[in-house]
Amino acid sequence: MYAKNVTVRNPSGLHARPASELVARAKQFRSKILLHRPDSQVEGNAKSIIILLSMGIHQGETVELMAEGPDEREAVEDLAALIEGGFGEI
Amino acid sequence: MNYSGTAVSEGVAIGTVYLYQRARPQIEAYSAGTPAEEAAAYDAASLAARAELETLRERLLSAGDQEKADIFGAHLELLTDEVMDGEIREAIREEGLSAPQAVERVFTAYAALLSQMDDPLIREREMDLRDVCGRLLRGLAGEAEEPSLSRLPGPVILVAEDLLPSDTAALDREHVLGIVTEVGGSTSHTAIIARSHEIPAVLGVREICRLLHTGQEIILDAVEGTIRTEWSEEERASYEKKRRQVLRRQARAKQYLACTPVTRDGVRIEVELNIASADPKELEPARYTDGVGLFRSEFLYMGRDQLPDEEEQFQAYRRVLLAYGDRPVVLRTMDIGGDKPLECLELPKEDNPFLGNRALRLCFQRPELFHTQLRAALRASVFGNLWLMFPMVASIEDIRRAKEALRKAREELGAQGIPYAPGMKVGIMVEIPSIALLADKAAQEVDFASIGTNDLVQYTTAVDRGNPEVRQYYQTFHPAVFRLIGMVVRAFSQQGKPVGVCGEMGGNPLTAAVLLGLGIRRLSMGAASLAPIKELVCAIDCEQAREIAETVCACSTAQEAEEYLRGWFDHLICQEE
Known part of the structure; x- marks a missing residue:
């Protein structure tokens, strides 16, 4: 397993277009990818739009990105860069 | 009929x-097979729905309608969502549900979940789920695509x-x-x-x-x-x-709504919006305005039996700030009193609630309420250009006390390492004559002021604006009110501090002309007034406005002032046409 904390920087948070982008990108990896909100038990599948929407992650929140599988490190690093890069919104 | x-x-x-x-898909008549058959039926319906959505999307894309094509793109995402897909398959396999039962149960559960989210944009997605669910069920029932x-x-x-x-x-x-x-x-x-x-x-x-x-x-x-x-x-x-x-x-309206409000002699007037919630509908006119001149925070307390917590307030403020980018959003702290009963906050009935324990006074009496709001506002301040405004200020002590409460909230956040914008502007509502008369002193204490003309008229003329018996005494065109406003503008302008108007006077072209003449350069109003006010601004020059203001300030009665303004306005519009 490989994990990393990332902070959501774009204004709209992980909703709408950024959520779709994240899901599409996550699906390119074979590993199981999870988003985990610290201080809560909530853990969600990053390849599911419905899960991302129902997590409602806002700008400024820090979440843990975890992956397990053959390309776990690559997946986490790639998605972390996407999230930290603000999805082109900033 | x-x-x-x-x-x-x-x-x-x-x-x-x-x-x-x-037509609601006729799934009641559906005859279910074995789990394996149901899984196959679900697969087939899912593939058919996917083909339908792809066709719709491509048709719109080739017609150049990206926005509508995206709706179907979002539906495709939901249709192929691996979590929902997995749950549907599991319900068929493990619980022996029929394909339509499984689809309906999973989609309905997530629709219910989304409908409870804070963010209205996410809540709206519930409709998309219902839509996709309907499409799958129609496929399962063997019904053609709807008309x-x-x-x-x-x-x-x-x-x-x-x-x-x-x-x-x-x-x-x-x-x-x-x-x-x-x-x-x-x-x-x-x-x-x-x-x-x-x-x-x-x-x-x-x-x-x-x-x-x-x-x-x-x-x-x-x-x-x-x-x-x-x-x-x-x-x-x-x-x-x-x-x-x-x-x-x-x-x-369309012609003027999008225009930049500049007077004939080239003075840029800030035209801002009054809002009463963080609802997307209220934020729709954002693109036509220079900011929010009045963000009423009372909506947070209405129609509910529990007080809004810090997080909820923070989210609401943040949403508005994000919609406005670097344009100012003037947040007014709670303006609540005994005039409107609230379920979440029991307030004793008062004989005279407009002169009673309301707004800032209530905040001083219930510091925990105030503290929560101040913390939420400070936390939100890093997401945009927040200006904080205190209502119902009658004295310099009121201002100092409110600022002290703000200082405490800042200190606490600082100690907790929670970020806030250190340069957030702090101002007051000018709606009580005593502070209008002391405007020169008030301007030394704050960064800006906004004149609440509805209450200023009420308090200056001693007329309860909710009482129909005295409606005739409530005179918007009262020369005394115009004179008071003039004093406030002079005092703040001399110290280089912005002063705006956020009451009804700012949204009425007749009175707005006077306000411009008195030196006001920021007007805030309801969405319906934006176009008429921009039209007025574009038609007038400052010298003309100054003469108008001088004339009404020299009138003896409100009637005299109103008649003069109506005559002048007809003249202005005739010239235009």
């Missing part, structure tokens, strides 16, 4: 009804129980004169679409699908929110006239 509902998109339509009924709104039989008034995103995306705008639905209010998906396409719409008309039939002629009055099925010739003519009037007014 007459029926009524909520007018959500202004206009008048006269035409024939097209009843659009999306599409892209092929309407000529110009019609569309009558439906409700419209889903895929309905409105297919909508043939050219052939829709109006929209009537049984469910939905002013923030519903249908309302937003109707407004963006400028289609007259009345929603929330109970059982209307049962009461009207295709081909029937009706008059839809989406100003009043009524539907008529019978009328005389004269009535029809008057609706026809009303229809043209609304169209003319809309055309004029």
Whole structure:
């Protein structure tokens, strides 16, 4: 397993277009990818739009990105860069 | 017969009804097979739905309509969502549900979850889930795709129980004169679409699908929110006239709404919006404004039995700030008193609530309420250009006490390592004559002021504006009020501090002209006033406005001032035409 904390920087948070982008990108990896909100038990599948929407992650929140599988490190690093890069919104 | 509902998109339509009924897929008659057969049926329906959505999306893309194509793109994402897909398969396999039962259960559960989210944009996605669910169920029931709104039989008034995103995306705008639905209010998906396409719409008309039939002629009055099925010739003519009037007014408004408000002599006037919630509908006119001149925070406390916590307030403030980017958003701290009973906050009934324990006074008495709001506002301040404003200030002590409470909130956040914007501007509402008279002293204590003219008139003329017995004494054009405003503007301007107006005077072209003449350069108003005020600003020059202000300040009575202003205004508009 490989994990990393990332902070959501774009204004709209992980909703709408950024959520779709994240899901599409996550699906390119074979590993199981999870988003985990610290201080809560909530853990969600990053390849599911419905899960991302129902997590409602806002700008400024820090979440843990975890992956397990053959390309776990690559997946986490790639998605972390996407999230930290603000999805082109900033 | 007459029926009524909520007018959500202004206009008048006269035409024939097209009843659009999306038949509920007949899944009751569905005969379920073995789990393996059900899984196969689900696979087939899912593939068929996918093909339908891809076709719809491609058709819109090749027509260059990216926005509508995205709706179907989002539906494809939901349809192929691996979590929902997995849960549906599991329900079929493990619990022996039929394919339609499993689809309906999983989609309904997630729709319910989304409908409870804080963010209205996410809540709206519930409609997309219902839409995709319907598509899958139709496939399972072996029903063809529903009659599409892209092929309407000529110009019609569309009558439906409700419209889903895929309905409105297919909508043939050219052939829709109006929209009537049984469910939905002013923030519903249908309302937003109707407004963006400028289609007259009345929603929330109970059982209307049962009461009207295709081909029937009706008059839809989406100003009043009524539907008529019978009328005389004269009535029809008057609706026809009303229809043209609304169209003319809309055309004029459109012309001015988007313009930059600059006077004839080149002075840029800031035109801002008053809002009373963080609702997307309220934020729609954001692009036509220079900021929010008054963000009322009372909505947080209304219609609920528990006080809003810090997080909820923070989210609401943040949403508005994000919508406005670096333009200022003036947040007024709670202006609550004994005039309106609240379930979440028991306040003793007072004989004279407007002179009582309200707004800042209540905040001083209940510091924990104030503290929560101040923390939420400070936390939100890093997301935009927040200006914080205290209402009901009567003395310099009030200002100092409020600032002290703010200092404590800052200190606490600082100690907790929670970020806030250190340079957040702090100002006051000027609505009590005592602080208007001390404006020079007040200006030394704060960064800005906004004049709340409704209360300033009420407190200056000693008229309870909620009491119909004394309505005639409530005089917006009272020369004394104009003189007071002049004093405030001079005091703040001398110290280089911004002063605006956020009461009704700012949204009325007659009084706005006087305000400009008194030196006001920021006006904040309801959305409906934006176009008329911008029109006024573009038609006037500052010297002219100054003369107008001098004249009304020299009047003896409100009537004299009003008559003068009306005469002058008619003259101005005549010149324009």
